[in-house]
Amino acid sequence: MEYLKKYIEDNQEEFNNSRPEPGHEERFLARLKNTGQQREAKRFTLVMKYYKYAATIIILLSFGAMFYVISTKHEIAQIPDHAVLAEEIQEIEQFYLASSESKLTEINQLTSGNPEAEQARNRIILQIDQIKTETESIKADLNSGIQNERMLDAVKNNYRIINGLLDHVIEQLVQQNAHQNKTPESHLKPQHHEIRFS
Numbered sequence: 001m002e003y004l005k006k007y008i009e010d011n012q013e014e015f016n017n018s019r020p021e022p023g024h025e026e027r028f029l030a031r032l033k034n035t036g037q038q039r040e041a042k043r044f045t046l047v048m049k050y051y052k053y054a055a056t057i058i059i060l061l062s063f064g065a066m067f068y069v070i071s072t073k074h075e076i077a078q079i080p081d082h083a084v085l086a087e088e089i090q091e092i093e094q095f096y097l098a099s100s101e102s103k104l105t106e107i108n109q110l111t112s113g114n115p116e117a118e119q120a121r122n123r124i125i126l127q128i129d130q131i132k133t134e135t136e137s138i139k140a141d142l143n144s145g146i147q148n149e150r151m152l153d154a155v156k157n158n159y160r161i162i163n164g165l166l167d168h169v170i171e172q173l174v175q176q177n178a179h180q181n182k183t184p185e186s187h188l189k190p191q192h193h194e195i196r197f198s
Contacts, residue, residue: 089139089155096159100128103166110173117173124169131158 107124111117135158138151 128162
């Protein structure tokens with residue numbers, strides 16, 4: 001404040017002049033106009049600076065979101081394949097095992113009291129156990145991560161073979177029981193089936 005007072009006292013003649021110097025108004029208006037443009041330019045550069053920051057953040061977020069979507073899509077794609085495969089195998093097993101159990105019960109009823117029929121039943125059960133062992137081996141491969149459509153088809157085919165064998169034995173036992181009264185010997189022949197993987 002002292003400095004301002006001293007400046008006014010030293011330049012008192014200029015302050016007491018009632019008329020401004022020539023061109024004062026033009027200089028004042030030019031300065032005023034220039035100040036407004038500078039403020040606008042400053043505001044514009046400030047806004048552009050914020051836009052640059054916002055654009056950078058949006059780009060980074062979009063890359064992060066894209067990476068997240070790709071990584072989760074890959075994880076999701078892996079999990080359902082294995083889950084769907086396990087669920088499909090479980091459904092196949094439930095269907096064929098329920099069917100096999102009812103057929104084995106029927107075979108046990110048809111073979112009771114007939115030693116030859118019981119021997120045939122035991123041979124069929126051994127064949128079924130071999131097929132089940134092969135099926136368990138295939139399922140272990142499927143569970144270890146080897147996901148092949150042919151392996152799934154092999155599991156289905158093995159269960160179909162088991163049911164086919166049981167149906168064949170039931171037919172033979174029914175025929176044997178029907179002809180048992182007519183002929184003294186039964187002609188029950190064991191069938192050998194191959195398992196083919198296609």
